[in-house]
Amino acid sequence: MARQMASEAAPIACTLEPSDQNARIEEWRELRRDALIEETRDGAVSTTLWERRAGVLERLEQLVEAERDCCSFLDFHLEQEDSIVRLQTTFPPGGEAVLDLVFG
Numbered sequence: 211m212a213r214q215m216a217s218e219a220a221p222i223a224c225t226l227e228p229s230d231q232n233a234r235i236e237e238w239r240e241l242r243r244d245a246l247i248e249e250t251r252d253g254a255v256s257t258t259l260w261e262r263r264a265g266v267l268e269r270l271e272q273l274v275e276a277e278r279d280c281c282s283f284l285d286f287h288l289e290q291e292d293s294i295v296r297l298q299t300t301f302p303p304g305g306e307a308v309l310d311l312v313f314g
Contacts, residue, residue: 222304226280234276241269247294254301259294267295 224231245266247259260266267290274286274297285300 222283222302224281234273234280237273241266241273245269254303256299256301258297258299260297262290262293262295270295270297 245261287298
C-alpha cells in the first residue's frame with residue numbers, strides 16, 4: 211500500500227491554532243514513544259520506520275491525513291512492508307525548522 215501527496219509551491223504555514231499545534235505535536239511524540247523503530251534524515255527528507263502492529267498504521271494514517279489538511283507544504287509517502295510501516299516526509303526548502311520542531 212502506498213499513498214503520496216504532492217504539494218506545488220504551497221506556503222510553509224500551518225493552519226492550526228497554536229493550542230491545536232501543541233496537541234498535534236504531542237500526538238506525534240506519543241506515537242514515536244509507542245512505535246518508532248528508526249528515523250533517518252537526508253536534508254529535508256525524514257524517513258521513519260514504525261512497528262507494524264495493531265493500531266500503529268491507523269494512527270499514522272490519521273496523523274498523516276490531519277497533517278495534509280493543515281500543512282499542505284509537506285509531502286508524505288506511507289507504505290506497509292513485511293514487518294514495518296515506512297513514512298517518508300519531505301519538507302520544502304526552508305521547512306527544516308518544522309522538521310526539527312516536530313521530529314527533533
